[in-house]
Amino acid sequence: MPETITFYLFAALAVGASVLVIGQRNPMYSVLLLIASFGALSGLYILLDAPFVAVAQIIIYAGAIMVLFLFVVMLLNAPKEDGADWDRTHPLRQRGVARWGTLLVALLIVQLASALMAVREYDTPVGAQSAATSVNSVADLGRSIFTRHTFAFEATSILILVAMVGAVVLARREDGQ
Amino acid sequence: MEAYLRPAVIGLMIFIVFNALIMASAILVLAERKIMGFMQQRYGPYLVGPHGMLQPIADILKLVFKEELRPKGADKWLFTLAPVLSVVAAFVAFATVPYGAETTLFGLLDEPIKLGIADVNVAVLVVFAVTSMGVYGIVLAGWASNSKYSLFGGLRAAAQMISYELAYATSLAAVILLAGSLSLREIVDSQQSTWFGFLSQWYIFLQPIGFIIYVIAGVAETNRAPFDFPEAEQELVAGYNTEYSSVRFALFPQAEYINMVTMSAVATNLYLGGWHGLLPFYTPLDPLIEQYGLGWLAFLAKVAGFLFVYIWMRWTVPRYRYDQLMKFGWKYLFPASVLNLIATAALVLYFNA
Numbered sequence: 001m002p003e004t005i006t007f008y009l010f011a012a013l014a015v016g017a018s019v020l021v022i023g024q025r026n027p028m029y030s031v032l033l034l035i036a037s038f039g040a041l042s043g044l045y046i047l048l049d050a051p052f053v054a055v056a057q058i059i060i061y062a063g064a065i066m067v068l069f070l071f072v073v074m075l076l077n078a079p080k081e082d083g084a085d086w087d088r089t090h091p092l093r094q095r096g097v098a099r100w101g102t103l104l105v106a107l108l109i110v111q112l113a114s115a116l117m118a119v120r121e122y123d124t125p126v127g128a129q130s131a132a133t134s135v136n137s138v139a140d141l142g143r144s145i146f147t148r149h150t151f152a153f154e155a156t157s158i159l160i161l162v163a164m165v166g167a168v169v170l171a172r173r174e175d176g177q
Numbered sequence: 178m179e180a181y182l183r184p185a186v187i188g189l190m191i192f193i194v195f196n197a198l199i200m201a202s203a204i205l206v207l208a209e210r211k212i213m214g215f216m217q218q219r220y221g222p223y224l225v226g227p228h229g230m231l232q233p234i235a236d237i238l239k240l241v242f243k244e245e246l247r248p249k250g251a252d253k254w255l256f257t258l259a260p261v262l263s264v265v266a267a268f269v270a271f272a273t274v275p276y277g278a279e280t281t282l283f284g285l286l287d288e289p290i291k292l293g294i295a296d297v298n299v300a301v302l303v304v305f306a307v308t309s310m311g312v313y314g315i316v317l318a319g320w321a322s323n324s325k326y327s328l329f330g331g332l333r334a335a336a337q338m339i340s341y342e343l344a345y346a347t348s349l350a351a352v353i354l355l356a357g358s359l360s361l362r363e364i365v366d367s368q369q370s371t372w373f374g375f376l377s378q379w380y381i382f383l384q385p386i387g388f389i390i391y392v393i394a395g396v397a398e399t400n401r402a403p404f405d406f407p408e409a410e411q412e413l414v415a416g417y418n419t420e421y422s423s424v425r426f427a428l429f430p431q432a433e434y435i436n437m438v439t440m441s442a443v444a445t446n447l448y449l450g451g452w453h454g455l456l457p458f459y460t461p462l463d464p465l466i467e468q469y470g471l472g473w474l475a476f477l478a479k480v481a482g483f484l485f486v487y488i489w490m491r492w493t494v495p496r497y498r499y500d501q502l503m504k505f506g507w508k509y510l511f512p513a514s515v516l517n518l519i520a521t522a523a524l525v526l527y528f529n530a
Contacts, residue, residue: 028255028320035313051299052359058306067312067339074320074332138299138359 007047014040027073031066038062052138182286191294198271202434203233209488216492243423248323251420255321260421260428263314267435270307273300274442275362277452277473291362292473300361301349304443305342308398311436312338315400315417318429322420330416333406333499338398340506345394347514348387351521352380352447361443365451375459381448382457384521388448390514392486395440397506399433402491406499441483445476449483452476 017037024030038061045054145153207222207230214221222229247256275293297303312335319331356364370378381388397404408416418429445451452472454463466475497505 028252032255032313032317051297052302055299055302055306059302059309063306063309063342064339067316067335070313070316071332071335074316074328 003047007044010040010043010047013037014044028070031069031073034069035062035066038066052141183288183290186286186290187294190292194271194276194294195268198268198435198438199431201438202431203237205434205437205484205488206236206430207233208484209491212485212488213492216489237427240423240427245423245425246420248420250323252321252323255317256420257425259314259318259321260425260432261314262317263311263432264428264435266307266311266314267432267439270304270311270439271435271442273297273303273361274439274446275300275365275451276442276476278467278470280470293362296362297360299359301353301359301364301443301447304361304439305346305349308436308439309338309342311432314429314432318421319417322417324420326414326419327417330406330408330413330419333413334400334417337400337404337406337502337506340503341394341397341404341510344390344506344510344514345398347511347518348384348390348394349447351384351387351514351518354518354521354525355380355383361446361451365446365453368450369453371459377450377454377457377459379448379450379457384448384517386513386517387521388444390510390517391444391448393510394514395444396487396490397502399436399440401433401437401487403494403496404502405496406502437484437487438480441480441487442476444483445479449479455479 014037017033017040021030021033021037024033038057042054042057042062045051045057210232211221211229220229222232225231225235247253272294273296275291275296277292279289279291315334315338316331319327319329319334322328352364353359356367358364358367364380368377368379372378376382400406400408406416408418413419418426421429449457452475453467454460455466455475455478466472
């Protein structure tokens with residue numbers, strides 16, 4: 001019972017904070033709410049008996065990446081978004097595009113629902129789920145990443161590298177500018 | 178009986194640790210001023226109580242009765258949230274630090290209870306993660322104050338803390354490799370035995386370079402002199418806490434002192450054998466400590482010694498220049514810690530294979 005209550009608490013916090021992230025006018029608040037959302041997610045990981053993943057979530061996302069975000073927001077001193085002069089001619093605000101956006105949201109909801117229906121062990125208590133899928137100790141996690149999931153692991157790191165190179169190329173100034 | 182006693186004992190332990198941390202921050206302020214006085218050949222605080230021993234009470238009363246100011250244009254919510262965030266992170270970080278072996282409280286409990294609030298199997302990482310959350314308090318304080326000096330202090334704090342966190346985590350990783358565990362309790366227990374029957378098997382002897390890196394990075398992490406750039410008074414008035422007053426101000430130094438205690442406690446657990454043995458060599462006291470379960474006293478003594486070194490360092494070494502700090506962190510400390518980690522990994526592989 002306490003586990004269920006904590007689950008709903010963390011889940012509500014994660015979802016609520018994530019919704020508020022995109023609803024904020026001040027980017028500073030968005031960054032902080034995203035950190036809160038990450039914290040709630042790490043609470044959910046602890047409930048799933050995965051303390052290492054929870055701590056990694058805090059160290060990597062809330063600790064390292066979000067500090068960089070905060071840095072950028074602070075240094076740019078991004079002003080509050082002004083509601084009055086929304087750019088109505090922006091390509092993303094045209095009618096057809098906006099409809100497509102709504103369709104995407106609907107699709108996302110359908111996907112989420114179907115994914116939730118496919119979960120088989122939803123009524124099994126947390127921590128008592130089948131041993132094959134649960135990865136408890138850090139050593140097991142490392143072994144499974146570097147043996148069973150080597151391809152996914154390496155592919156993800158190449159993806160991140162590509163993104164980094166892309167960011168450098170985009171941010172590079174041309175000579176004489 | 179047992180079913181009710183155990184949660185009560187755990188609750189009592191939380192209560193004691195929480196209050197001990199609050200008291201520690203008060204006592205450390207006094208200790209800092211007294212030691213500073215001693216090192217500068219004067220008395221330090223002397224007027225309140227015998228030998229100025231009640232000075233912390235006077236300090237706290239003064240801070241509580243001051244007016245709370247909030248500068249115009251400051252962010253209302255974040256200005257209040259920032260000090261709370263840094264002090265909460267400081268308290269939470271201590272939650273997974275064990276401070277003693279198992280005890281039955283003189284036979285009160287049937288099953289022995291572990292001294293330490295939460296025994297997590299990734300305790301080292303939890304402490305690291307939560308202390309790294311403390312940077313948000315300082316950065317937000319700098320940003321929300323709507324003041325140039327505060328903003329500079331906050332930015333410096335963020336840059337410094339994320340730079341030194343790397344060296345800090347890498348020196349931790351070397352100890353984790355040696356112990357083969359992420360649990361602080363298991364790391365302490367793996368330092369229990371002795372070499373040649375007299376030299377304690379502490380990791381400070383296996384990891385001398387790692388220990389030095391840990392101490393330097395730890396001092397930089399807690400923003401203490403000679404790395405106290407976020408509040409360099411010659412350059413930034415008072416840095417990130419320039420605009421703060423009263424209790425909201427008091428929470429920042431309190432968080433700093435609690436972080437010092439956590440850092441010292443983790444250093445004691447990782448490198449100085451935790452609650453096993455008082456001195457780095459065998460003394461006739463050691464069997465007595467183990468027999469009567471007084472390991473936590475040895476632990477406290479080591480933490481106190483470490484804190485003394487902390488304060489000693491502050492009044493001995495002058496402050497760096499900011500660019501020197503960054504250069505030192507990235508060009509010397511971080512490569513040194515990586516080399517230390519690689520060498521440790523190679524040796525562990527060689528001796529275990």
